[in-house]
Every structure is written in C-alpha cells, then in structure tokens.
Amino acid sequence: MNNSSRIKALAVPVVSVLAGLILGAVIMVVSGYSPVEGYQAMLRGAFGRTYNIGEVFRSATPLILTGLGFSVASTAGFFNIGLAGQALAGWISAIWLALTFPDLPKIILVPLCIVIGALAGALWAGIAGFFKAQFGTSEVIVTIMLNYTILYISNHLVRYVLTDNKDATPKISENASLRTEFLRNLSGGSRLNMGLFLALIMIVVIWIFMKKTTVGFEMRAVGMNPFASEYAGMSAKKNIVLAMMISGALAGLGGVVEGLGTFENLYILDAAPAIGFDGMAVSLLGGGNPIGILLSAILFGTLKTGGLKMSSVDIPNEIVDVVVASIIFFIGISFAIRYIMDKFSPKKGEV
C-alpha cells in the first residue's frame, strides 16, 4: 500500500465519525440542547468511572465478533446481512444448553456452550451460503428472512420450551457464566466478562486464517475475482459456503457472549439483536481489517455506553438515540464516502 492510499484508508473512517458527531451536534442544537454538554456527558458516561470503562469494553466485545464475521464474508464477496439472526441462533443455543446442564463443571460447560453457539451461527449462515452456492439465490434476501425465522423460533423457545409462558428465561448457572469475580472487581462491578478475551483471540485467529492459510487465500481470491479463482481450480461454491459458515460462527459467538456474559439469560425480543447491524457498521468503519475492527468496536461501545449518560443532562432518550444513530449512519455510509473520495480525488494510480 502506498502512502496516499494509507492516508485515505484512515481518512474515511475519521471523516465519517466527525460527520456523524457534527450531525449529532446539529440535531441537539435544533432540539434546543447544548451539544457541548451532551458530548461531555457522553464522555463521562463512557470513561467517567472504571465501571463505565468496563461497560464500554463489555459492549464492544460482541461487536468485535460480529464485525469480524461480516468482514470474513465480505472478503469472499458475500454480503452477510444476517449477522443478527446468526448471533441469536448462537445465543439461544448456548442458553438452552446452559439451562439444560446447569451443573456440569465450568471448565466443560462454558467451552461446550461456546462451541454449540458457534455451530448454531455457522449452520444458520450456512443455509444462506448453500442457497447462494447451489442456486445463486441472493444472500441478502435469504439472510434477512432467516433473521425473522430465528427471531420467532427463539421467542417461541423462550416462552414455551425454556419457560412456562414467561418473557425471559431464568438466569444461567454460575458454571455457565462468562463473568468472573476478577473482571467484575477490576471494572468496578461492570458486566465485563471473559468474552472479551474470546474476541481478542478471534481477532488473531481470523487474521492468521485469512492471511496465512491456503483456505484464507482461496477466500480472498474468490472474493476479488471469482473467474480467475475458478480458472485456478478453486471452488467458488465451497468457498462461499465455508466463508458464510465462518462468518456465522463468529456472529454466533457474539450471541454467546451476550447470552453467557452480558445478560446471563434470553428474553423475548422484538427484533433480532442490534449487535448484528452494529457489527456490520463496525466492520465497514474498520475497513474490514482486524485492528480497525477492534478500534471501531471500542468506538461503538463508547457511543452506546456514553449515550446512556446523556439523559442525565436532560437530553431525552430519543434524541440520544438519534445522535448515536446519526453517527452510525455516517459510518454506515462510509462505503459511499470512500466512493466519493475515490471519485473526486484527482489522481488515480491505475494503469
């Protein structure tokens, strides 16, 4: 990568974030609130106390995982819009397992839940991958439909299978929880949990997988030029399904972390979990690269956690949501911003 493209790779996310913050400020001004006070409150909410910092990282954790999931799929040329559903598949299966075998020793139960959650996510995404590979069905449509399917399945399970007509499952046992005494004390009693280490490990694993293995090489090649990959004897079908399953497994892990770490149960949802779409935005903002994803997940964690505090300066929750959403919106369209910058930057290095 030469210098100017490196600068551009950094400029896009920075410009998007700034634009989002400015739009947020404008919205606050228009609605009669002080943006300075608002953002100050946000910062306090995110970094004011150890507890807040813990929560920032807690909420960044699943986003790292779903963000990685999105980037793996898109490397292979696949737009995985179903991260939310795959996360929910991971979440519900981990909870189910944890509630079924509450007394298994922690050293067995936690890994088992993690593996089951990843498999469930992989399976859910694999369905879309299979249809795409076999029949060329658009992954966008299939994964959106699957988001709804799993939402209703999960709500049904919560209400009628895991509980007797209740809105939430009971808490999982201590043996299944990702929370630890150590992290709780370290972070001033926040819900920060072992999931963070899982996410950090996955960053490294995925990076090595994509850059250093033959399978990762194939996925990158298929994503960049399916024709040449076919010519070189790679199977586009195999790679599509595989990439989708890995992507889904990562999203599933995101759900596991929510289930076993953040909430320690599952409840009736009215939409597939937000970590799905936020993960997409995290990946786009991070330019699909692991360090970028880590940083942008932390930024998202900051916005989400800090945003909660804005109501303390009398900014209504709705405005807070709009401000956070407008920042996310700008990040979401960073694709467009990248495009525009490409278009209007005077020089292209192409031959």
Place this chain on the structure above:
Amino acid sequence: MEESHYVIEMENITKAFGTFKANDNVNLKVKKGEIHALLGENGAGKSTLMNILSGLLEPTSGTIRIHGKEVDIANPTIANKLGIGMVHQHFMLIDNFTIAENIILGSEPTNAGVIDRKKALKEITAVSDRYGFKIDPSALISNISVGMQQRVEIIKTLYRGADLLIFDEPTAVLTPQEIEELIEIMHGLVAEGKSIIVITHKLDEIKAVADRCTVIRRGKSIDTVNVADVSPQELADLMVGRSVSFKTPKGPAAPTHPVLKIKDLVVKENRGLDAVKDLTLEVRAGEIVGVAGIDGNGQSELLQAITGMRKVESGTVEINGKDATNNRPREITENSTAHVPEDRQKYGLVLPMTVSENLAIQTYYKAPLSKSGFLNYKSINQHARELIEEFDVRTSSELVPASALSGGNQQKAIIAREIDRDPDLLIVAQPTRGLDVGAIEYIHKRLIEQRDRGKGVLCVSFELDEILNISDRIAVMFDGRIVGIVDPQETNEQELGLLMAGVPLAEARQELSQTVAQEGAGVDE
C-alpha cells in the same frame, strides 16, 4: 505570441512510483495533423506517459505545453477541455446502455435539466457522418462487436471535442479487417485536422499509419524518427537496444504419443447455441498445434471445454491417456496441463492481489509454497522473484498488485506461471497479445523449447504470423469445426485466409493455383 507548430510538447517528464521511475525525463513532441507512434518494450512507460497526458496520472516533474502554452492537466476533465481524448485499451463502456447513451454519458446535452435526446442524436449523427463512421446509435453495446465498441469510444472523444486522440494498443483486440478499417479512420481523422498518438507493438502498423515514431526504452525516450526513413527491423532494434529476430529458429518436430485427444466434441456458447460442433483434434507430445481462425468460430469455447471451465455437451476429451471430459479445472491442472487464458484480466489474474500471489495461484496449495495448509510467503516471494527474473517480467517489486504491471508484463507473468509448471500439455490462447517484439521472440522460444522437451502445445491465435511461425501443424477452425489441418511449410497466409473463411482445403488450393495461373506469371511455386 508565436503559435508553436507542435500540438503537444511533453518535456522532461518523470513519473516515479516510489523509487521506481516509470518515465525518466521523457520528451515527446507531436506536430499538428500527424500520426505519431509510440514504440517501446512492455513496461517501457508508454501507457504511463499517456495517462499523464490524459490527466489520469500526475507527473513527478516535467512540463507539458499545448500549442506552445504550458498547461497543468490535473484531471481527465481538464484534459477533455484541452482537447485531449484517450481511447483506452480496455473500453470503458456500459454494456446495457445504447451507443448514443454511452457517447453522451457525462456530457449530456440538457434542456431545462432534462436530457435532450433529440439534440444528442443529431450531434452524434453529425460527428459520425463527418468522419464516415457507420453506427446505429440505438444499438446496445452488448450487441455490437469489439471493433464497433472501439468506434464508439472514438466518437465519444470526438463528441467531447478532442483535437488530439490517444490510442493505447488499439489493434490488439481487432481482427485484420477491423484493423484496416481503423487505419482508414485514423487517416480520415488527420485529414480533418486532428492529431493522433498511437501505441502499438506491431511494426507493420507503424509503417502503415504513422508519420513519426518516438521510441521509449526503460522509461527514457531514445529517439524520434521519421517512419518513412526506417525499416521495421531498425525500429525493433532501436526499441530493444539489440538485434531482434522475427522468425524463431526451430528444428523439425519429433512428435510421439498423443497427450490431448478430442473426439466429436460439442460445446455450447453462452446463449445455448452450439459453438463447437463434433470437433476432433489431437495434440501429440513433442509438437505445437496451432489453431487458426477468425474470432468467434468456437476457439474460446473449445479451450474452455478442454480446461474444465465450460460444460462438454457430448464427445470426449482425453489428456495424458486419462478421460478428462468435464473434469474440474483443478483435476485438469493436476493432470499436468497448464493454460494461458485468452482474457488475462478476467481469468488470468486476480488484479488486486500481489504479483507474488498471482504467480502462486496455481500451486499455492503445494509444498514448498505452503505446508499443512499454511502459506509460506518466503517461498512464495522467492518463487515469484525467480520467475520475474527468468521471464524478464518488468516490475518494481514482486509485492506490487498485479494491476500495477503494464499490460504486456501481466501477460508475461501469466505465461511464466504456466510454463514454469513444466506441463505435459500446454494450452495457450493469444500468448503474445500485447507483447513487444522482443518478448514475442522470447515466448516463442520458450514454447518451442517445451515442444523440444517432449511436451504437447496447443496454441490458439488470431495472428497468422505467429501460427505460421511456431506451429508444426495448423488446424483451421471455422464455424465450430476443424475444416483443415495443414503443414505450415506447405501453406501461406492466403490459403489460411480462405480456409478461415470456410472454403474447403481442396477448393482453396484450386482457387489459389488458378489465381497464380491467371496472373500468368509462370513463376514456380
């Protein structure tokens, strides 16, 4: 101020990519109303220089003057305004737009904010009539030939008011007929007062069309000559800096057992019509079989079917004694077969990946390039450096993306990768398209060398020179069939031309001997 009689003066142009200088103090002066050829080896910096002139790249240093006035061509829009238009080698047209829509795209005439189609059509017709283009503005791009698409590109530049037209390897993708038409068009354009810069590797084209020629070698401008004063051989030597031979010496072939046996092959093209019809052909170890034919007679489909990229409807393909009908590409590769595809950018390379990765793309899953599923980038890069060195692929590093290679060097990289595997069967399509004469000589030598080492080579090419030069047997393909197999020693371009047009061999020979008789020259054959 005195008008300069040069339309364009590029002075001491330098363009560096990192520490590598693609252009190093290049000088180019184009007179008004002339056709100026740009000649140089692959990677010499011709496209780079033209991209600077058309505003796509910014020079590191140097000055550009237009009609004597210094200008700064910061982007393509400014180039347009200055009357510079470029016809790129890879066309930039939108397939499902009409010709007219493509021409006006980006500079649509509007009437109160609405595209004024009538006016557009009138203007387009005016432009194309003036230069004698025969086009149907309402035809879709996807339905017209490559030659026609090129014409659309030319009209596009004229429509935007270009005075200087730049053609980057315009003839590489054209049939001989289309090339002649293009040459006429170019003559027509200069007659109308336009000036033209043309890049081509074909010396006879330079002789046919250009007034002057500037030679570039490794980024430096060597000389500008009057084309009338030099022979093609002199041009070639000037360009390479040594004496080049056009005809590769080769001894007689010693073919043995068949490596490729095609029997009654039927293959369909994309629209579902038969493109290859009951074709039977054999390639033996130790021979080069050339397939001659006009583009679109089933050659592409034939090669795709052999290499596993297109379905065989019926018939059989046997490689190395094994049935290979409808094998997958990987199985065919593993059956000691290599393939240089016709479309290098679509099939041959993953452009955003590094040169190094591209050179590994057929063998990355094997030792030493990888071990137990993990890539060994040290070996991959080492392997790449060796190939780059051996095949003289000009690049600043093996770690740049393949898209940064010049067109000809992309081709050389693919050929290097495929020959390097030392396959029993080497299938090459248009192996030297876009290569300079020196590189062509080298590639031909390597193909013949493979043959002499007892390998079978199947070569599809639209260049009759090439076919005649390297083949041991020539199979002429017409309408999905092999209509004749001839010995290159006993045939010539005229005979091949007739065969390629579908005239049966006996008739073609008769017709030719009649012409000779009619001319009454009485010379011996």
